[in-house]
Amino acid sequence: MPELPEVEVVRRGLAEHVVGRTVESVTVTHPRSVRRHIAGAADLAARLTGQRVASAERRGKYLWLTFDEPDTALVVHLGMSGQMLVQPAAAPVEKHAHIRAALHDGAELRFVDQRTFGGWALAPLVEVGGSLLPEPVAHIARDPLDPRFDAEAAVAALRAKHSEIKRVLLDQTVVSGVGNIYADEALWRAGLHGNRLASGLRGPVLRMLLTEVGAVMEEALDAGGTSFDALYVNVNGRSGYFERSLAVYGREDEPCRRCGAPIVRERFMNRSSYSCPRCQRRPGGR
Numbered sequence: 001m002p003e004l005p006e007v008e009v010v011r012r013g014l015a016e017h018v019v020g021r022t023v024e025s026v027t028v029t030h031p032r033s034v035r036r037h038i039a040g041a042a043d044l045a046a047r048l049t050g051q052r053v054a055s056a057e058r059r060g061k062y063l064w065l066t067f068d069e070p071d072t073a074l075v076v077h078l079g080m081s082g083q084m085l086v087q088p089a090a091a092p093v094e095k096h097a098h099i100r101a102a103l104h105d106g107a108e109l110r111f112v113d114q115r116t117f118g119g120w121a122l123a124p125l126v127e128v129g130g131s132l133l134p135e136p137v138a139h140i141a142r143d144p145l146d147p148r149f150d151a152e153a154a155v156a157a158l159r160a161k162h163s164e165i166k167r168v169l170l171d172q173t174v175v176s177g178v179g180n181i182y183a184d185e186a187l188w189r190a191g192l193h194g195n196r197l198a199s200g201l202r203g204p205v206l207r208m209l210l211t212e213v214g215a216v217m218e219e220a221l222d223a224g225g226t227s228f229d230a231l232y233v234n235v236n237g238r239s240g241y242f243e244r245s246l247a248v249y250g251r252e253d254e255p256c257r258r259c260g261a262p263i264v265r266e267r268f269m270n271r272s273s274y275s276c277p278r279c280q281r282r283p284g285g286r
């Protein structure tokens with residue numbers, strides 16, 4: 001599952017190579033990739049044809065394109081393995097290219113998705129809190145990289161949540177874009193165990209945690225951005241950040257980079273959580 005920094009790399013690629021181009025035709029070759037577009041493949045193709053792409057937008061891990069026609073967005077679900085590739089129309093078609101949009105400049109925007117959990121769907125744009133969002137994204141909170149992210153409001157919302165802080169970070173309603181990896185990294189930086197109750201944490205502690213969430217994403221984006229090739233918009237694979245600088249995630253039994261204690265792995269929400277048993281004390285003791 002791509003996390004926010006990977007999705008932002010894709011968005012930047014689309015902004016550079018797709019925005020301003022007009023869609024000349026759309027070909028759908030796998031029905032699963034348009035299953036979220038209830039009106040079907042022919043409707044999607046007809047409505048996209050002739051549209052000029054106005055912008056590439058993102059909130060949290062959600063990605064969409066807008067068009068000169070103002071009321072509609074193309075929501076791109078990357079799923080587990082989705083890629084948005086911009087290729088010359090004459091380039092060989094990838095094995096798992098399930099949707100292809102021919103652009104007027106001779107390029108083709110291709111949605112390649114081996115596992116077919118992702119897809120494209122048109123959705124109406126609605127106004128929420130001063131921003132225009134596709135309807136399926138309307139409930140998603142701003143992410144920490146959003147210039148209009150309100151940290152004080154997020155702290156207040158976190159303090160009202162009587163559930164574990166990691167669970168709240170992951171649920172996308174107070175702050176969006178935080179996946180398992182970045183949650184673990186930010187909690188380690190803040191010295192907090194993910195099972196601590198959000199409502200039991202003081203304002204300054206939560207503020208620091210949100211700062212670390214933003215910082216860890218910025219660093220990942222800096223690292224992930226370096227692997228971006230001019231004509232190849234690719235979300236598959238791990239960012240450079242993944243290999244280089246993770247402090248806890250995936251480091252079971254390796255020494256904590258701060259205190260040397262072996263990192264522990266625990267089950268949390270059917271996933272693995274990594275933490276330092278010394279720097280991040282578990283609530284209730286152990």
Ligand SMILES: [Zn+2]
Nearest residue numbers: 256259276279
């Ligand atoms: Zn430690």
